[in-house]
Amino acid sequence: MIALSIRKLDVWFGSDRDRVDAVKDASFEVADGESFGLVGESGSGKSTILKAITGLAPTWSGEITVEGQPLQGGTRNRAFYKTVQMVFQDPYASLHPRHTVDQVLSETLYLHGLAGIDKRVEALLSDVGLGGRFRFRYPHQLSGGQRQRVAIARALAGEPDILLLDEPTSALDVSVQAEILNLLTDLRDEHNLTYLMVSHDLPVIGHMCDRLAVMKDGEIVEVMAADDLRNNTASHPYSQSLLKASAAG
């Protein structure tokens, strides 16, 4: 089954001389249970695709279909939020500084209309490898990795099928990155999740994803399997240059 399908997607911001076409004619499909990566330089439109899916960038045209349901503009219904959730890049910015972990997760569960919130908060925390002692802490009392775990727990609260991961480890140390990537691998197995992951780090995408799309200036220049990445058999010259830069760096 197709979890997520994007066809001829255009996303733009602004108008007239300041109009920016952030995504141009992008098409790809992500199968159920698959992990799909989006790579490209900053400003290439990879995060903008996630924003268009979640309704954070309402000015788009084309087709976005989530589990067979077509989406429109910038409004999303409740069913959508129970299907698709997002983890943002910067765990320092994506958690409310004056809400405890408990408040963050309880509020999310409440908004999803779920019962038995108390039990669920506990379960979510243990899912992401945080003990009960973290439950009543504020974000500033957590390390970057722990914060990202809370952000992942929040995304998992509504028991989604699809997780959109926007550079989930780029703000973290490599040692912590390894922990978070391992956590995401385990959660994918346990909850049978589909990942759409944005990253500029090709080894991270190669580690996590089955297939990936390479983006440049808002366009998808190539869709390839992670094995192509590993065997260095990218066909488009831009993907090759990206791989070369990454191998050197």
Added chain:
Amino acid sequence: MSLLDVENLWVRFPTRQGVFDAVRGVSFTLDRERLGIVGESGSGKSMTGRAILRLIRKPGIVEADHIKLEGQNLLDLTEPQMREVRGQKISMVMQDPKFSLNPVMTVGDQIMEAYLLHNDTSKSQARAKSIAMLEAVSIRDPERVMRAYPHEMSGGMGQRIMIAMMLVPDPQILIADEPTSALDVSVQRQVLDIMDGLVKERGMGLIFISHDLNLVAEFCDRVLIMYAGRIVEVCDADRLHEAQHPYTRGLLNSLPRLDQPRKHLEVLTRDDTWAEAESVRGNA
């Protein structure tokens, strides 16, 4: 004589639970070279960079036997004298362009301000120079960028704007604190090439603070590896992959690699003795 000579540097922060030592007795020298400082967040690498420029705010305390810039001890300078050093002699590119650019000024006005502060010239010339500098850091459509506000820029563009501003006063030492961690590989390369050019052409010294071991291994000449405020290992950058210290090894092994796919990545296990061991000297 070294360009910069740091001897027994300590950075301390008094807290309610007692004094916290962020940097603990670090010594190193810098010549006209690219010196990398790597470590995790909290290892004191950024604090080392800031302490050199005396940018640690009260109640933070900076102590050192000396921090000599071409023989001149920076700790002896008054604050107005220090302001002459900052920017003109030692420049710093900070970690996050979101916090180091003024959010309510257009990009153009900020770069022009930096230029006009150091040069006695007309506004139109400053404007032409600013556009030239934006082009020098490979920003497309510099005219539009000049009109834009920082929030309209992506992280990579913001960081290149910061580096464009740094190019103005032609400093002797550039301290770059994670200048490329917000950027992706292809842009990273451009930014590094720009900085590399500065080191080679102008004979600058570069202190490159980063958590990215591969990047440092490839880009720098020497590397200091910091853990818990101390230098645990010093090595030539091209030999980083032969590093001996278990901490360095642990960091290297936790990276995902394209040539070695595996289901789970190795996780670093820490040892308390790493933090207690004496700081290694990082002299050239």
